[in-house]
Amino acid sequence: MSIAVRSSWLRPERKTRKLLVRWLVALLVPVxxxxxAWTGEGIVNNVFLGLFAPKLxxxxxxxxxxxxxxxxxxxxxxxxxxxxxxxxxxxxGRRSNIEIWVGILFAVVVPLxxxxxxxxxxxxxxxxAIVWGLYVVGRRYVLKVLHYTPPIALEHxxxxxxxxxxxxxxRARSAGFWFATIFALITLVGDIIFFALGSLPTILLALxxxxxxxxxxxxxxxxxxxxxxxxxxxxxxxxxxxxxxxGAANARRWWVRGRKEQLEHLSSAxxxxxxxxxVPNDTPLQSKGAWPFYLVLxxxxxxxxxxxxxxxxxxxxxxxxxxxxNLGYYIILALGLNVVVGFAGLLDLGYVAFFVIGTYxxxxxxxxxxxxxxxxxxxxxxxxxxxxxxxxxxxxxxAAWGILLGAPTLRLxxxxxxxxxxxxxxxxxxxxxxxxxxxxxxxxxxxxxxxxTPCIQGVFCVQWSSFNATPFYYLILALIVLCVFVNxxxxxxxxxxxxxxxxxxxxxxxSSGINLVNTKLFAFxxxxxxxxxxxxxxxxxxxxxxxxxxxxxxxFVYLSMVVIGxxxxxxxxxxxxxxxxALNEFILARLDTIAASPGNxxxxxxxxxxxxxxxxxxxxLFGIILISIxxxxxxxxxxxxxxxxxxxxxxxxxxxxxxxxxEPVGAETLEAEMQVE
Amino acid sequence: MNSEQIEHEGIATAALKVDEPASLxxxxxxxxxxxxxxxxxxDLVVKPREIVSIIGPNGAGKTTVFNLITGIYRPTTxxxxxxxxxxxxxxxxxxxxxxxxxxxxxxxxxxxMTVLENVLVGxxxxxxxxxxxxxxxxxRTLEEEEKARIRAIELLSFFGPELVAxxxxxxxxxxxxxxxRVEIARALAANPKIILLDxxxxxxxxxxxxxxxxxxxxxxxxxxxTILLIEHKLAVTMGISDRIAVLDYGQKIVEGLPEEVxxxxxxxxxxxxxxxxxxxxxxASEENN
Numbered sequence: 019m020s021i022a023v024r025s026s027w028l029r030p031e032r033k034t035r036k037l038l039v040r041w042l043v044a045l046l047v048p049v050x051x052x053x054x055a056w057t058g059e060g061i062v063n064n065v066f067l068g069l070f071a072p073k074l075x076x077x078x079x080x081x082x083x084x085x086x087x088x089x090x091x092x093x094x095x096x097x098x099x100x101x102x103x104x105x106x107x108x109x110x111g112r113r114s115n116i117e118i119w120v121g122i123l124f125a126v127v128v129p130l131x132x133x134x135x136x137x138x139x140x141x142x143x144x145x146x147a148i149v150w151g152l153y154v155v156g157r158r159y160v161l162k163v164l165h166y167t168p169p170i171a172l173e174h175x176x177x178x179x180x181x182x183x184x185x186x187x188x189r190a191r192s193a194g195f196w197f198a199t200i201f202a203l204i205t206l207v208g209d210i211i212f213f214a215l216g217s218l219p220t221i222l223l224a225l226x227x228x229x230x231x232x233x234x235x236x237x238x239x240x241x242x243x244x245x246x247x248x249x250x251x252x253x254x255x256x257x258x259x260x261x262x263x264x265g266a267a268n269a270r271r272w273w274v275r276g277r278k279e280q281l282e283h284l285s286s287a288x289x290x291x292x293x294x295x296x297v298p299n300d301t302p303l304q305s306k307g308a309w310p311f312y313l314v315l316x317x318x319x320x321x322x323x324x325x326x327x328x329x330x331x332x333x334x335x336x337x338x339x340x341x342x343x344n345l346g347y348y349i350i351l352a353l354g355l356n357v358v359v360g361f362a363g364l365l366d367l368g369y370v371a372f373f374v375i376g377t378y379x380x381x382x383x384x385x386x387x388x389x390x391x392x393x394x395x396x397x398x399x400x401x402x403x404x405x406x407x408x409x410x411x412x413x414x415x416x417a418a419w420g421i422l423l424g425a426p427t428l429r430l431x432x433x434x435x436x437x438x439x440x441x442x443x444x445x446x447x448x449x450x451x452x453x454x455x456x457x458x459x460x461x462x463x464x465x466x467x468x469x470x471t472p473c474i475q476g477v478f479c480v481q482w483s484s485f486n487a488t489p490f491y492y493l494i495l496a497l498i499v500l501c502v503f504v505n506x507x508x509x510x511x512x513x514x515x516x517x518x519x520x521x522x523x524x525x526x527x528x529s530s531g532i533n534l535v536n537t538k539l540f541a542f543x544x545x546x547x548x549x550x551x552x553x554x555x556x557x558x559x560x561x562x563x564x565x566x567x568x569x570x571x572x573x574f575v576y577l578s579m580v581v582i583g584x585x586x587x588x589x590x591x592x593x594x595x596x597x598x599x600a601l602n603e604f605i606l607a608r609l610d611t612i613a614a615s616p617g618n619x620x621x622x623x624x625x626x627x628x629x630x631x632x633x634x635x636x637x638x639l640f641g642i643i644l645i646s647i648x649x650x651x652x653x654x655x656x657x658x659x660x661x662x663x664x665x666x667x668x669x670x671x672x673x674x675x676x677x678x679x680x681e682p683v684g685a686e687t688l689e690a691e692m693q694v695e
Numbered sequence: 696m697n698s699e700q701i702e703h704e705g706i707a708t709a710a711l712k713v714d715e716p717a718s719l720x721x722x723x724x725x726x727x728x729x730x731x732x733x734x735x736x737x738d739l740v741v742k743p744r745e746i747v748s749i750i751g752p753n754g755a756g757k758t759t760v761f762n763l764i765t766g767i768y769r770p771t772t773x774x775x776x777x778x779x780x781x782x783x784x785x786x787x788x789x790x791x792x793x794x795x796x797x798x799x800x801x802x803x804x805x806x807x808m809t810v811l812e813n814v815l816v817g818x819x820x821x822x823x824x825x826x827x828x829x830x831x832x833x834x835r836t837l838e839e840e841e842k843a844r845i846r847a848i849e850l851l852s853f854f855g856p857e858l859v860a861x862x863x864x865x866x867x868x869x870x871x872x873x874x875x876r877v878e879i880a881r882a883l884a885a886n887p888k889i890i891l892l893d894x895x896x897x898x899x900x901x902x903x904x905x906x907x908x909x910x911x912x913x914x915x916x917x918x919x920x921t922i923l924l925i926e927h928k929l930a931v932t933m934g935i936s937d938r939i940a941v942l943d944y945g946q947k948i949v950e951g952l953p954e955e956v957x958x959x960x961x962x963x964x965x966x967x968x969x970x971x972x973x974x975x976x977x978x979a980s981e982e983n984n
Contacts, residue, residue, distance in 0.1 A: 283860040285868040292863075504830060511829030512822050512840075519805055519816045526803035529765060531791035531820035531885050540826060 030192045037106045038193055040115050042200060045102050047119075048126035049095075049201065054208060056134045061329050062091050063218075066225045086325040093318040099198050099237050101311045103244025106193035107186045108251075108302035112169045118303070124153045137331070139338075140604045151650075169300055171286065171293035177253045177278050186252065186297070187245040194241015195234060202233035251307040252297040253277055291659065320495065324488045340487035343559060345599045346494030347552040352579040352595040353501045353588070354548025359577065360586030360658075361514060362541035363521025364427075365436040368443025370572040371423065372416045372546040374565075376553020378450055378457055379412035380405070381563045385466040391456060402470035405558055409497075413550030420546030421539050428535050431524075443570045451565035462564025466557050469493065482558075490559050497555060498592075501548055505588050508544060517541055575602075582647050584654025593655050601643060606636045711850075713919035716743030717778050717794055717888035719764070724773035726756075726763055726945075733759045735945045736773070741889070741923055746915055748924040748932040750956075751942035752965055757925045758800055760942070761891050764923075765797050766790045777889075792820050794888035798878045798895065800925075804866045810877050811862040814847040817884030821846075850880045854910060872903050879910075889921040890914065896928055904928065908935055933957060941965070 030038060052058040068084035128149055133142030178186065209226045212218040281292055293299055295306040302308060319326070323342075327335045351373060358366045382388065384404055389395050423442045427435045450457050457463065468482035471489075480489045508514050516537045519527035528534050557563050575598060583594020609632035624630055632639075647655070721739040725732070734756045741747045749757050762768045764775055766787040775783050777793055785793070796817075805813050822843055828836040851858040854876045861869070866877055875895060882890055895911065896904045908931055914920045926932045932939055932953070939956045941949040943965045949956055956962055 280860060280863070284864055287868060288864050507830050507832065508826075511836075512819065512824045513826055513829050515808075515812065515816050516819060518808065519819075522805040522807060523803050525767065525787075526799070526805065527816070528787040529767075529791065529797055529799075529803075530817050530881060531788045531796075532816070533786070533788045535786075544826070 030189070030196075033111065034106070034189045034192060037109050037111055037189070038196055040111075040118060041102055041105045041109070041193060042197055043115075044118050044122045045098060045105070045197060046201060046204075048122060048130065049098055050204060051127050051130050053205065056130055057330060058091075058094075059205070059208070061087055061326070062225070063222055064329065065091065066222060067219065070221065083325050083328075086322050087329060090318055090322040090326060093314065095201075095233075096236070096240055097311050097315045097318070099194050099201075100240040100244040100247075101308065102197035103190035103194035103241030104247050104308060104311065105244075105302045107190035107245045107248035108297045108299060108305055108307060110174055110298035110300055112174065113300050120157075121303070124150065139331075140600050141608070144601070144605050171290040171300075172281055172284075172296075174298070175253060175278060175281060175293070175296060176298070177255045178249075179255050183249055183252070183254060186248060187242060190245025190248060191238060191241040194237040194239070194244055196237075198237020198240070199234040202230045206230050247307050247310065248297045251295055251305065324491060336485065336487050339491045340484075341604065343487055343490040343494050344603075345596060346491070346498055347555050347559075348576075348579065348599045349498055349592050349595040350494075350501050350548050350552040350555075351576050352583065352591040353498075353505055354545045354552070355576050355580050356545075356586065356588070356591045357505065357508065357517075357548070358541050358545035359580055360591065361509060361521070362517040362538065364538060364541055365432065366439045366542075366545065367436050367573050367577065368423070368439040368441065368446070368570070369545070369549065369576050370568055370570060371442050371446035372420060372549035373553050373556075373572070374446050374450055374568050375419050375546075376412050376416045376550035377557045377563050377568075378463075378553070379415055379550065380408050380554040380557040381463040381466050382456060383408060384558065385463055387456075387458065387463050398467055399470070402467040405467065405469040405554070409551055409554050412554045413547045416546040416550030416553065417543040420542040420544075424539050424542030428538055440570075440573075443573045447565050447568045447570065457565070460565065462562055462566075464562040466561050466563065468558050468561070484559075484561060490555075494555060497551060501551065502588060502592075504548075509588070513537070513540060578644055582644065582654060584657040587654065587656055587658035590654050590656035590658065597655065598644075602640060606632070606639055609633075609636070711883060711886065711918045713888050715888070716919055717921055718743050719795070719889055719921065719923065720776040720779075721760070721764070722774045722776065724760070724763060724770045724775060726759055726768055727771045732945050734763065734770075737942070737945075737947050739940055739947070739950070741921055743921055744915060744919055745937045746911070746922045746924060746935055748926050748936040748939045749942055750926060750929070750932055750939060754944075755942040756945040757942055758893060759945075761797060761893055761923075761925065764790075764891060765795060788820070791885050791887075794886075795891065796882040796885050796887040796889075797891035798875070798882055798893055800893040800897065802871075802874050802878055804874055804878055804881070806867040807865060809863050809865055810851065810858060810869070811844070811847050813866055813877055814850055814880050814884050815843055817850075817881035818843050818846065820885050847880075847884065850883055851877075853880065853883070853913075871898055872906075875899075875907070876910075879914075883914075883918075887920065889923065891923045893925045894927060895924070896926065896931055904931060907931075911935060 049058075065084050065087040069081075069088070129143060129146040132145050132149070133139055136142045136145065176182070206226060206229075209218060209222070213220075213223065281289065284292060294301055294304055297305070297307060299305055324335065324339055327338060331338075351369070354372075355366065355369050358364050358369070382391065384401065388401070423439070427438045430438060451459060453459075469489075471480045471482070473479040482489050516527065516532045519530065519532055520534065520537060524534060579594040579598045580591050581594070582598060583592065584590025624632065719739075719741040721737055724734060724737045726734040737756075737760060739747070739749075739760075749760060751757055759768065763770050764782075766782070766785050766789070770783055773783075774781050777790075777795065782790055782793060782795075805816060808816070822839055824836045824839055848859055848862065851862060858873060858876060858880070861873075866874055869877065879890075879892075879895070892911065896907045899907060911922065911924070912935060915922055924932070924936065936953055938951065939949075939953055940947055941956060941959075941962050943961075948961050948965065949959045951959075
């Protein structure tokens with residue numbers, strides 16, 4: 019195999035060199051920490067040994083485990099290498115190195131170290147959240163003291179011609195190559211040291227040699243990939259806004275040629291948003307082009323988590339997976355509520371009602387209760403297959419109830435609508451409690467069938483039970499992906515636009531031709547649809563259901579997930595769901611257990627203050643945390659761009675006339691109280 | 696559409712052209728809010744392709760008339776007819792589908808959406824994609840969305856290239872005059888036959904007012920819209936109206952040609968008060984047109 023040697027490999031041009039150093043340091047440090055401090059190296063070695071010399075490892079490795087572990091490692095290193103290429107290509111280099119290095123240190127190395135120290139993923143991350151909060155505040159203060167002004171957005175926007183694009187690609191390629199080479203050398207040295215110390219089995223030397231050769235080659239191509247990604251977001255001379263169609267010829271007369279000219283017409287607030295998405299730019303880490311890399315990384319981690327958990331933490335995997343699977347359906351509930359509250363702006367305080375409906379749909383049909391009700395005897399093995407159609411059917415039933423419960427609220431505004439929905443949230447759980455004949459009342463329904471999957475003995479047979487959470491974990495992942503997809507499609511459609519219009523200004527929306535009744539009903543129905551899916555899953559996973567499982571106050575938890583995550587923002591509500599649930603179920607619930615071990619700082623706190631246990635103050639802490647988040651970041655953890663503007667809008671300097679003329683003298687105030695009849 | 700039809704700035708107008716112009720009639724329309732008679736027994740006829748202005752002091756009930764026509768309020772008594780058919784009791788969106796759109800006195804745009812998105816919302820009634828189309832995005836939906844986008848750009852181009860260039864800007868970052876234009880573009884997006892403009896030149900200086908008058912006339916001349924106007928600047932109303940109706944305390948006190956209204960005593964009294972009404976020519980008391 020011969021590869022043409024470019025001079026750009028060996029001697030990158032000056033600007034590239036500066037950027038290379040910046041990104042090599044920024045990316046190498048966290049990757050090395052992951053490798054040597056926290057089992058990255060360990061996973062590779064164990065996977066290799068698991069495949070070729072199982073007797074030498076401590077873990078019980080199956081073929082599928084090893085392959086999954088191997089895949090994860092492959093994805094991890096490939097993504098990081100390609101990311102190195104992308105970042106070097108995307109960076110315009112105007113911001114300082116220190117900013118980037120400190121930022122990455124805090125964003126990646128600190129959480130890694132915290133997780134290693136605490137030995138628990140979620141506790142580590144929650145401590146990290148506190149540290150991150152302090153870092154942000156500290157950074158703001160430091161920047162103010164130093165009188166730092168960030169460079170002007172879009173100032174350096176350049177269109178890339180053929181030559182410029184080639185230079186970008188070369189830069190990315192050399193970045194990938196050098197990253198991979200240096201990383202391979204460092205791990206080589208590390209492995210030689212381990213070998214000399216005797217802790218590296220000889221067989222692994224084969225892996226070391228292979229890696230040292232393959233890595234730089236892979237880096238060359240992965241860097242090129244990173245460069246290609248960068249080009250997608252670069253302003254090239256051929257970038258014109260695409261128009262086609264009959265009216266295009268005329269529209270084109272007025273079309274400002276080229277994206278660059280368009281951008282020059284934007285206000286500075288808008289320009290800042292756009293600049294982040296263009297290559298080259300000043301914040302490549304946050305640019306739109308870098309996100310696919312992060313998502314692949316995150317996706318790989320989530321997808322292979324059941325296997326990784328065993329490698330990373332040892333025991334207790336099943337319990338953790340079960341917890342995460344429960345978290346999953348909370349996320350779906352948050353996504354559903356996001357449609358009602360986030361997109362359409364209808365304050366729904368009774369969302370738990372739809373969840374109950376969804377849960378009982380499967381509980382009544384997919385269990386002995388079905389025979390009890392209809393006198394039809396069914397074979398549980400076969401009837402379990404009804405789970406899959408019931409996902410959709412229950413969702414549709416919930417949607418129908420959404421329309422039913424939404425109908426009375428349509429003519430109400432804001433607070434009144436909220437109170438009516440609150441009423442429904444209070445009515446429905448007792449409603450199911452008292453329908454003894456159908457729902458078995460307080461005794462609840464037991465023996466609900468789990469889902470059924472094809473079972474080919476020896477090859478592929480999934481055991482759905484409460485002792486094996488892994489299938490449920492993957493099921494909920496698939497359902498979440500589906501729900502996110504549906505959410506995105508709804509948001510970016512004519513219907514989604516109508517929802518935002520209603521949220522912004524109902525009267526203007528109505529006067530633009532939007533049928534308020536239908537659109538609002540659709541919002542309720544779409545929101546309830548998701549809760550139907552979550553309910554069916556919940557019933558199948560838990561196996562039993564009782565009205566006491568459901569609380570009207572749950573609605574507020576779901577609402578807090580949406581608001582804390584970021585109203586209307588899809589990644590936001592997912593993160594919000596994780597944060598609220600993890601906070602409540604994992605972290606606060608376990609503070610007492612942690613405080614039990616002496617030598618821990620929490621132990622001291624618990625024992626110095628009389629009558630104090632963390633269990634007592636759990637809700638207090640939860641409340642305080644929620645309040646703090648709302649005070650410091652009302653737009654949510656990952657706000658949608660719209661929401662951030664709504665809450666932090668700084669008026670442009672060039673609008674002077676606006677406020678003075680908004681209300682002509684004697685304007686009819688009746689308009690403000692209008693009810694649409 | 697060929698290049699001969701488009702001789703000057705209007706590009707989209709050929710696409711918007713109203714084929715069957717519409718007429719609007721108000722018969723004895725009365726609206727009572729509790730004890731307040733906001734509008735009393737107003738009769739008004741607006742013939743196709745006419746520009747009719749409603750003027751009157753503040754609080755006379757002009758915007759209430761607009762709200763009655765567009766379905767936001769329901770008349771206590773009386774009838775409103777579009778091309779002879781009653782539209783009383785229709786919801787605002789149904790009235791938009793019937794061909795009447797409006798702009799608002801204090802510009803009600805969707806502030807946190809971009810210019811283009813605002814105009815796209817205006818096209819809501821012209822698009823057909825429902826929830827299934829949104830989910831699965833069949834080719835028909837994609838085509839419809841693309842056409843809608845092009846049409847929105849064309850609508851913006853009615854006012855020239857500036858708004859087209861700023862289509863990705865959030866409307867709250869635009870200047871006042873630009874926001875008025877976006878509102879009109881949004882109203883045009885629904886393919887109306889009749890457009891109601893509520894104080895379209897409020898807050899504008901002379902140059903901007905002249906500009907606004909020009910494009911209001913183009914709305915009638917190029918697109919064939921019937922226009923109902925609320926306006927305070929008498930120079931504007933006298934200049935472009937075919938007929939003027941004057942409201943005071945909810946009642947129509949005068950209706951007629953601009954010249955007639957200008958000299959009418961009751962109108963002068965309503966605007967200037969009894970003492971100021973010493974055979975003063977109303978338009979002379981305004982700035983020159």
